Every structure is written in C-alpha cells, then in structure tokens.
Amino acid sequence: MRSFTALATVSLLALASALPEPMIKRDDATCMTQAEAQKVADNFQQLIAAYTLEGTNDYLTVDFHDYSDSVSSLIDAGCTGPQTLGEATFASRAAFQAGQGSQASISFEQLNVWYSCTAVFLRWRTPLTPEFVTGIIVGETIKNTNSTSDEPWLINTIYSEFNSGAWLVDVGSFVPTNCSTSSASRRSLRL
Numbered sequence: 001m002r003s004f005t006a007l008a009t010v011s012l013l014a015l016a017s018a019l020p021e022p023m024i025k026r027d028d029a030t031c032m033t034q035a036e037a038q039k040v041a042d043n044f045q046q047l048i049a050a051y052t053l054e055g056t057n058d059y060l061t062v063d064f065h066d067y068s069d070s071v072s073s074l075i076d077a078g079c080t081g082p083q084t085l086g087e088a089t090f091a092s093r094a095a096f097q098a099g100q101g102s103q104a105s106i107s108f109e110q111l112n113v114w115y116s117c118t119a120v121f122l123r124w125r126t127p128l129t130p131e132f133v134t135g136i137i138v139g140e141t142i143k144n145t146n147s148t149s150d151e152p153w154l155i156n157t158i159y160s161e162f163n164s165g166a167w168l169v170d171v172g173s174f175v176p177t178n179c180s181t182s183s184a185s186r187r188s189l190r191l
C-alpha cells in the first residue's frame with residue numbers, strides 16, 4: 001500500500017512537470033488581476049463616455065484596432081459604405097482619435113465585467129430613446145512596458161457589437177413602418 005502511494009506520488013509529480021503551462025494564470029506578473037481588469041473596462045468606458053486625447057494615449061496601444069460592424073453600420077446609416085463590414089472600423093489609435101474624437105459622448109452603464117489572463121469582457125447598456133441599446137465588448141490587452149505609466153495593461157484590440165438596429169431607430173436612420181401587431185413582429189423574425 002505504501003509503495004503504491006509512493007509510486008502514485010512520483011507519477012503525479014512526473015505528470016505535473018510534463019504538463020504545459022496553464023492557459024489562464026491569475027494574479028501574477030503575466031496575468032491581470034480583477035482590479036486591473038476593472039480598470040481596463042473603466043478606461044474604455046471613459047473613452048466612449050468622456051473622450052479625451054490624453055486618455056487614448058494613456059489607455060490604447062499605437063497599433064490599436066477596433067472591430068465593430070455595429071459601429072460601421074451606424075457610420076454607413078444602413079447603406080453599403082463608406083465602411084466595409086468585416087474590416088476594422090478603426091485600424092490604428094490615430095484613426096480612433098480622428099473618429100471617436102468627433103463623436104458625441106455616449107454614457108452607458110456596465111452590466112457585467114469578466115476577464116481572462118489578458119482580455120476583458122464588458123456587457124453594457126445605454127439609455128437611448130425610444131429603444132435602449134445593449135452591447136458586448138471584448139478587449140484584448142498587452143502588458144504595458146512603460147514603467148512611468150499608471151496603466152499596467154494597454155488595450156490593443158476591441159471587438160464590439162451591440163443592438164445597432166435599435167440605435168438606427170433612435171437616430172432616425174430606420175423608421176419602423178409595421179409595428180401595429182405583435183404577430184407581425186413574430187412573423188418578421190422568420191427570415
């Protein structure tokens with residue numbers, strides 16, 4: 001019995017040393033903490049709700065990319081251009097500064113924040129009328145090597161989608177014409 005236990009222990013140790021590094025490690029130098037993930041979420045929210053050029057330089061990498069067909073559809077107002085669906089809406093930090101910097105501020109509340117080693121997942125809602133808009137943002141980050149910065153993680157890529165149908169209604173780009181019966185709504189879902 002004792003030798004079996006010893007053998008099992010040796011086998012487990014051998015197995016452990018042979019296993020690859022875990023995919024997700026927490027709270028060490030290479031993975032963000034919960035507080036750091038919340039800061040990343042707050043940083044991106046600040047750029048949307050209270051944009052400043054300084055904030056973009058502090059929170060985003062120079063090679064920042066923002067993918068959002070929802071935003072592209074809003075820019076296109078439902079038409080087929082100028083934005084191309086599937087391509088980055090903003091392909092650099094400078095492009096984000098040029099585009100987002102000229103937008104009206106959009107306040108939203110955070111509904112959920114989750115995180116992995118280097119990514120943050122934010123679910124949000126904004127009280128537009130007549131239809132509020134809910135969305136989900138995935139933000140990939142990289143470790144900041146700038147030792148004089150307060151930001152341990154810089155946002156490198158954003159994948160953001162939301163209810164742009166409701167938003168197009170809110171801004172008047174899409175005017176619903178067939179709201180009379182709920183059965184009509186159900187029917188229209190059978191695409």
Ligand SMILES: *[C@@H]1O[C@H](CO)[C@@H](O)[C@H](O)[C@H]1NC(C)=O
Nearest residue numbers: 057058146147148149150151
């Ligand atoms: C490093 O961070 C500081 C403080 O935010 C900033 O002033 C400086 O420009 C940064 N350096 C580089 C190379 O980005």
Ligand SMILES: *[C@@H]1O[C@H](CO)[C@@H](O)[C@H](O)[C@H]1NC(C)=O
Nearest residue numbers: 178180181183184185187188
């Ligand atoms: C409007 O809804 C009615 C059902 O209430 C449906 O028969 C009709 O095809 C719809 N029209 C459009 C343009 O979707």
